[in-house]
Amino acid sequence: MNCTRCQTNMHKNGTRDGKQRWKCGSCGYEKQESKRVSNSPIIIDSGNVLVLSDLHLPFEHRNALSFVCKVRDKYKCDVIIGIGDFFDFHAINFHEHNPDGYSSGQELDEATIKVQKWIKEFPSIYQIEGNHGALPFRRAKSHGLSRRLMRSYNEVFGLPDEWIWSDWYEKDGVRYEHGDGRRGKYAYVNWAADNMQSTVTGHSHSTAGISYRASNKQLYFGMGVGCLIDRHSYAMEYGKKNARKPILSCGVVLDNGRLPILETMYIF
Ligand SMILES: [Zn+2]
Ligand SMILES: [Zn+2]
Incomplete structure (x- = not known):
């Protein structure tokens, strides 16, 4: 090594x-x-939660880091959950690549440089992989390579051991997952309804919000946390003509899982 x-x-x-x-x-x-992504649930103990929405490094919004730091400090969050797609891997995605963009290696270099500032501000993060974040492993799988042959994110980007990776987390009865596998403007509350528990998701860049569902016995919320991407970057060109633009925001969950808050950034 x-x-x-x-x-x-x-x-x-x-x-x-x-x-x-x-x-x-x-x-x-x-x-x-380094820990590899596990399928087993990781239960997190205590603290106010800051949820980092999809960042897609190195194509994150220029104010993303300062914005989430302000939100963290405002609500005194000590548990940080990355909801997925922290890295973009545009150069190796399964769609069209911009021929004038970074090569795969250049994109890694760029993301490795940019992530250092995030490590400084957030030395420990509970990270979820996401469909973009998982691209190296999805690519490997499509060519018949076992995940055991791949290097972990922590090794590739020089991340601290306190950045741990899992498919999902649970804290105070609230489930945190990326949310790929469902579309539509009510996706985030439908996740909660199907999970039958309060759920926080990312993935859908142009939807964000908090909505509640109730049964005879319980009340639960679904929160979609939007994203913090740079929609003008070439990697986000695919959304250029979409009527709905990305909602730049992040989430906070307080009061032992009872109080979800969505903080939006009014800069484009
Ligand atoms: Zn995303
Ligand atoms: Zn995604």
Whole structure:
């Protein structure tokens, strides 16, 4: 394994919690075996939640980071959940690519540079993969390659071990998932209805909101958190003629899962 800081070969340095640790003999950087995406639910304990909407690095909105930092500070959020599609991987998607855009390698370089600022502000994030985020693994699968042959996001982008990845999370009875697999303006509340529990989703860039459903016994909300993309970037060209433009926003969940809040950014 190469050091993510100086690219020197790292040596094994014992284990912790059953995970192999590595140390760089050159710069001293230490890291632990990265967690891969798991299908098992991860239950998060306490704290106010900030939900990062789809960012699609390196094609995120120029004010995305400062905006979410302000929201985090305003509501004193100490649990950060990335709702998916943190990375875009435009160059390897299954649709048309812009021939004048970055190559796959250039896009990785660009995203690796940009993610450093996010690591600084958010040293730990519960990340969900998303359909765009999963593109390297979807590509590999389409060519018959096992996921075990692939490097983790943490290795590729030099992310801290505290950025963990799962398909979904649950906190205070609220479910957090990307939301691919459903379309339409009521998608976010339909997720909640079908899950029969309050649910927060991303994925649909041009819908955002909070809506409630109730049964005889319980009340639950669905919140769609919009996105924080740069809609003028070439990677987002496909949405150029859509009547509905992306809604730039992020979510907050307070009061032990009872109070969802959508914060919108009034800059385009
Ligand atoms: Zn997205
Ligand atoms: Zn998506």
